[in-house]
Amino acid sequence: MEIDKFTTITFIKHNDVIVLEFVVNHSVPTSLQWLVSINELKDALEELKNTGVKFAFLFDVQKLGIISLSYMKEFTQIMSDNGPLLESKLYATSAIAKGSLIKYLFDAINMLYKTKKPLKLVDTRDAALKFIDINII
Numbered sequence: 001m002e003i004d005k006f007t008t009i010t011f012i013k014h015n016d017v018i019v020l021e022f023v024v025n026h027s028v029p030t031s032l033q034w035l036v037s038i039n040e041l042k043d044a045l046e047e048l049k050n051t052g053v054k055f056a057f058l059f060d061v062q063k064l065g066i067i068s069l070s071y072m073k074e075f076t077q078i079m080s081d082n083g084p085l086l087e088s089k090l091y092a093t094s095a096i097a098k099g100s101l102i103k104y105l106f107d108a109i110n111m112l113y114k115t116k117k118p119l120k121l122v123d124t125r126d127a128a129l130k131f132i133d134i135n136i137i
Helices: 031-051 069-081 083-089 100-112 125-134
Strands: 007-014 017-024 055-060 090-096 119-122
Touching: 007 031, 007 125, 017 031, 017 125, 031 069, 031 083, 055 125, 069 083, 083 090, 090 125, 119 125
Parallel strands: 017 055, 055 090, 090 119
Antiparallel strands: 007 017
């Protein structure tokens, strides 16, 4: 049985760079949807650890609503737990986020987890990929 996923997590290739694309499909997840999303994120990060390739993040959070603080903490804990991977292999993170609500949520997450790599909120997918392009070093 296929569930209606809260997020779609895929690897794409953009200008010879691996991009972990994380697209939010619904404003608020059910408990099962959250569990599936978190496990898929952990699996994707583990795959990146195992391959050792450099990569970028692209988050499309345009549909994201207000999620629980415990979900935000769980997400940021996964990022913290993968700090060595992110510090050594991540080029940059761009997030497609229109509107002040999304910016507020990203600001809250950024208070809990400070990234050491470039991070930018943009309005379009093209702008997100362009930001990644200029941060590939």
